[in-house]
Amino acid sequence: MAQKVYDLGPVCPIYKGNWSATATYETLNMVRHGTALWVMIAKTYTVGSTPSDSSSFWKKAAQDGATGAKGDKGATGATGPKGDKGEPGATPTLSSAVNSTSTTVAANSAAVKTAYDLTTTARNDANSKVTAAQAANAAMPGRYIDVSYDSNRTYQAPADGYFLITSTESGNTGLYVYDSANATLLYQSFIMGSAGSDNSVMLPVKKSNHIRSVGTYVASKIKHYRFIYAEGNA
Numbered sequence: 120m121a122q123k124v125y126d127l128g129p130v131c132p133i134y135k136g137n138w139s140a141t142a143t144y145e146t147l148n149m150v151r152h153g154t155a156l157w158v159m160i161a162k163t164y165t166v167g168s169t170p171s172d173s174s175s176f177w178k179k180a181a182q183d184g185a186t187g188a189k190g191d192k193g194a195t196g197a198t199g200p201k202g203d204k205g206e207p208g209a210t211p212t213l214s215s216a217v218n219s220t221s222t223t224v225a226a227n228s229a230a231v232k233t234a235y236d237l238t239t240t241a242r243n244d245a246n247s248k249v250t251a252a253q254a255a256n257a258a259m260p261g262r263y264i265d266v267s268y269d270s271n272r273t274y275q276a277p278a279d280g281y282f283l284i285t286s287t288e289s290g291n292t293g294l295y296v297y298d299s300a301n302a303t304l305l306y307q308s309f310i311m312g313s314a315g316s317d318n319s320v321m322l323p324v325k326k327s328n329h330i331r332s333v334g335t336y337v338a339s340k341i342k343h344y345r346f347i348y349a350e351g352n353a
């Protein structure tokens with residue numbers, strides 16, 4: 120007796136990937152759409168029918184679950200192979216100019232040396248300049264040395280400064296200042312004193328100037344016979 124053959128059609132779902140609006144699906148075709156898997160349950164299909172709970176073509180087969188907890192960090196993978204050596208870079212253009220503003224030209228060693236020398240010179244010049252306040256302070260009286268008074272009554276200044284004579288004798292008290300090179304009188308100053316009072320004369324002098332006191336002095340009446348250094352030479 121001859122056997123009968125029956126066409127049962129699809130008997131198990133066939134996964135077709137993500138649902139496509141332009142694809143044609145058959146019974147038991149399974150697709151993914153949104154957060155669920157859908158099975159086509161109709162005998163015929165209308166292209167473009169979107170899977171949904173209200174669709175007559177699709178039946179939800181499975182729904183995505185909630186996102187699980189983050190897993191532990193995996194072990195570090197093995198180091199990959201060393202990459203190929205890169206191509207040599209372009210050789211920069213060098214220049215000896217020290218005033219260039221170029222961003223593509225590099226200074227050569229000569230330019231660096233010139234810039235260094237200019238900077239050093241400028242720094243030394245700045246350090247060597249004296250301000251007005253410094254100059255004024257340098258000219259002020261500083262430390263002093265008392266000079267022995269003798270009958271010659273002459274003294275040669277060891278540096279720039281001042282010479283002071285104070286006498287308690289009556290009569291003129293004064294100083295002559297000479298240029299040491301040719302004994303030319305440069306300037307002088309006197310004061311008429313009275314016995315028992317301090318009679319003082321102080322004059323500025325340069326190094327090597329000769330100072331000579333004027334008047335008839337008794338050594339015991341000379342209170343100060345003193346060279347005072349300028350602060351700049353102290």
